[in-house]
Amino acid sequence: MKLKFILCVALFTSFMAINAFSQEEKPQSFEDYIATAKTIVIAKVISVEPVRRSGAVLMDVQILHVLKGKEKRREITISTTFISLEEGATYLLRTENAQKEDENNFRIKSMDSIIQLSRYEDIDELKKLPLETAVARIMQARKSYLDRQIKGLTVELKRLEEITKEQ
Helix, strand or coil: CHHHHHHHHHHHHHHHHHHHHHCCCCCCCHHHHHHCCCEEEEEEEEEECCCCCCCEEEEEEEEEEEEECCCCCCEEEEEEECCCCCCCCEEEEEECCCCCCCCCEEECCCHHHEEECCCCCCHHHHHCCCHHHHHHHHHHHHHHHHHHHHHHHHHHHHHHHHHCCCC
16 A cells, blocks of 8 residues: 555656646747856756655755856755756756855756766866857757667567567
8 A cells, every 4th residue: 555655656746747847938949048048057966855745856066067157166056846866967957047146056947957967978078168069969968868768668668568468
């Protein structure tokens, strides 16, 4: 019974996260994505708090590089809704809100504003690139990774369906 409850809560939370992000207005182009951003940073996740009842997730991150905006290299707290980032992983984080200097937080409203970097990405190399080139490179690497994951999982699913077809 306890397992069923946990599964129901997990499914509900996943549904709410997908629903919350799917109702957002998305940038219509790469140019809009860059232009509407007030801040774009590369940051490493230091710690992640459990999801709150409201769906909010607070995470401490260390800003490694500022691609756009007035932010500085420092430790801040970011908040998302139903999206928990991987501790120790590095992300491109984007916000459309201007950051106040005395505030130590960063609100991320859309899923496309959280892009995990490849563990092989060279941050020092990204620092040398123009904003648009760096963001496009990060996005392309993530798209390639997700495409490989989807293809691999699709093959696995088809094989399992074939094996269990007669059951």
